[in-house]
Amino acid sequence: MNTTRIVLTAVLAAVLLASGAAAQNGLALMKVEAGARPVGMAGASVSLTADPDATFYNPAAAAWSESFVLSFGHNEYWENIRIETGYFVSNFKQRVSIHGGIRYASVDNIESRSTPSSEPDAIFSEYDLSWKAGVSYTLNDKVAFGLAAGWFTEKIDMYRGSAFNVDLGLLYRVTPQMNLGASITNLGSSLSLAISGQPGTDDISIPTTYRAGGSYRYDRYLGALDMVIVDDEFHLHLGADAALHDYVSVRAGYMVGYDTRNFTAGASFSRREFTVDYAFVPYSGNLGTSHLFNLTVIL
Helix, strand or coil, rough: CCCCHHHHHHHHHHHCCCCCCCCCCCCEEEEHHHHHHHHCCCCCCCCCCCHHHHHHCCHHHHCCCCCCCCEEEEECCCCCEEEEEEEEECCCCCEEEEEEEEEEEEEEEEEECCCCCCCCCEEEEEEEEEEEEEEECCCCCCCCEEEEEEEEEEEEEEEEEEEEEEEEEEEEEEEEEEEEEEEEEECCCCCEEEEECCCCCCCCCCCEEEEEEEEEEECCCCCCCCCEEECCEEEEEEEEEEEECCEEEEEEEEEEEEEECCCCEEEEEEEEEEEEEEEEEEEECCCCCEEEEEEHHHE
16 A cells, blocks of 8 residues: 555544544534535535635645635525635645635624513624635645634624634545545634633634545536534535536535435536536525525636
8 A cells, every 4th residue: 555545544534533522512603514616515525626615625625726716605594694705725836725715604683681571682793703724735646735724703792702723634636537535624722702801601612523525527527425523423415516518517415414404406607717606505494595605706
């Protein structure tokens, strides 16, 4: 077994055996997948490249980039929840690509009550903010590694806290048609919410997530599978994409192991350097349907 296969096997084993991690209970909005193209495939994206939003799943996803690509996203969820995103990837040197991103999630008009009543005592808001920057290094034409670092900030009413975190990732091109990938994202310290000058809350864990999976492309068709561990729970994400035309692609996915969501779908419309992506996720439990939009620009 050569060095490449040894490294790949070790990383995949570490990811798949990591289910003993402590349960996460903070920064809930940062667990929500936000890129329209990945979400249309149910988030089965740990082994995909050439999409700035894929760096959310794997910091090695910027590998083999040949252009400077920007992606801006707007995501609408139930009960005044929205998530705005901005990601980029770019070739930096022969073997090095850089990437970065910002995610801002907010919930407005949250009602506060100290006792049961028809009128709230107060109205407040919550926001979660994440910014990250990183690099992808191509060891050769088959293997790439990725690293990203950044900060989480959470604010609930007057309480605020922040935490440092890192992402680690690996991509392996088995063949020109098949990729394997693995990542550990949001690995870092816990945070404490506090008002300035007052004691804070107990430590709150950040949403560390473990992913491993693969993808296969045949002609104009792409299939992908991710195994995901978050909050000590195992999930399976399945996705497919079909290019119906040079300008139009459609996709669908299915997520296993969630209480309120499973099926996803989406489409892309491309023209020259611009691509518009759309995805929707129907939720059960009277939570409605979420709509996601992305604009990707190649410069």
